[in-house]
Amino acid sequence: MGNKYPENVEKIVEDYLSRVRSNMKGVPEIDKDDFIKEIDSHIYESYSDEKNGDEVAKILKVLKKFGEPADVFTKSAPKAMYKIGKEKNIPLYILIGALIAVFGLPLGFGGLGVILGILGVLLGIVGAYYAVAIGFTLGGFAGIIASIIHIIDPDFFLTLTGEADMVRVGFLQISNPTLEGVLGIFVSFVLAALGIFLLFMSKYIFRGLKTIWELASKKLKEILKRNKK
Amino acid sequence: MENKIKQLRKGVFELVILQVLKKDKYYGYSLIKAITDNCNFDINEGTIYPILSRLAKEEVIESQWVESSKGPPRKYYMITNHGKDILKGLGKEFKDLSDLVSKTKAMKKKSSKKQLSDKKKIYPTREVKNGK
Numbered sequence: 404m405g406n407k408y409p410e411n412v413e414k415i416v417e418d419y420l421s422r423v424r425s426n427m428k429g430v431p432e433i434d435k436d437d438f439i440k441e442i443d444s445h446i447y448e449s450y451s452d453e454k455n456g457d458e459v460a461k462i463l464k465v466l467k468k469f470g471e472p473a474d475v476f477t478k479s480a481p482k483a484m485y486k487i488g489k490e491k492n493i494p495l496y497i498l499i500g501a502l503i504a505v506f507g508l509p510l511g512f513g514g515l516g517v518i519l520g521i522l523g524v525l526l527g528i529v530g531a532y533y534a535v536a537i538g539f540t541l542g543g544f545a546g547i548i549a550s551i552i553h554i555i556d557p558d559f560f561l562t563l564t565g566e567a568d569m570v571r572v573g574f575l576q577i578s579n580p581t582l583e584g585v586l587g588i589f590v591s592f593v594l595a596a597l598g599i600f601l602l603f604m605s606k607y608i609f610r611g612l613k614t615i616w617e618l619a620s621k622k623l624k625e626i627l628k629r630n631k632k
Numbered sequence: 633m634e635n636k637i638k639q640l641r642k643g644v645f646e647l648v649i650l651q652v653l654k655k656d657k658y659y660g661y662s663l664i665k666a667i668t669d670n671c672n673f674d675i676n677e678g679t680i681y682p683i684l685s686r687l688a689k690e691e692v693i694e695s696q697w698v699e700s701s702k703g704p705p706r707k708y709y710m711i712t713n714h715g716k717d718i719l720k721g722l723g724k725e726f727k728d729l730s731d732l733v734s735k736t737k738a739m740k741k742k743s744s745k746k747q748l749s750d751k752k753k754i755y756p757t758r759e760v761k762n763g764k
Contacts, residue, residue, distance in 0.1 A: 407704070434685070440707075441681060442681065443704060444659070444700075444703070444704045444705065444707065445660045445677065445681075448659075448661040448703065469677045470679060471676075474678070
């Protein structure tokens, strides 16, 4: 910020900016810096335009026109920005922090690789997650059906599965098809429920990942644009 | 009430900002000056920045930091081609809305008796719905 104001004015401005900053909850650090820089520039321009009164009166008038620090960003902040703040997901914060640290470095083609990597990993995580969730759900239902067949017609079940011990509920060495079937249904039901639960949870988990995705793809666009020039 | 005014202003300000930026590029402070010089109500200058940031996110406007000979660098805003299209649509919409406001305002004065008879028509149907 330098010495563009008299000392006492400088102090008032610094205090004001720090209050604006502490009110920008949930805004990514990288954007906070940019906003503060912009507001600092605005206050300077406004202060230089102010002709009447002493320094302190001038800066107070400028800040009054600008508005209360609490009003500037909290309620009217762009939705995408304070969405992150709403989710109290600490591991996600750390991840975003790490990403911002990476994106904060000057990025050339190396940075492009890093971002493509991050996007790839995200896709991988999402893909694997759904594969597991859908697998559990389908496997569970298949298990329930198999177990029902096992109860109704044990012989047909054997011909159906043949030698495939994996499919048969083979870990139960009870020679009672009904009991085996009931246990099979129970295990399959738990599996299916777990799968459905994972599918249900995905919308909460991926809301956070979506933010990272947006952040990364925005940066990617910027890099591509810069490299074109 | 204050909240309603705020919301109304916010929407209109987007339109005003785009209209001003269509003429020339501005940095935050000069943009606020250009707007407030033309109007007689006071606004918190700071509220323009979240709006600018959102417009930039929507790629309606774009920004660029430019070194200033006096003082800190300035962040200039320019309207994009996409923004010009948006402005056309918003401008027309605003004109239609403002026509609607003045037309309905004129309508109220003309026929206060007729409105009363309209209300009577509405009530019986509601009671039928409730099974009375």
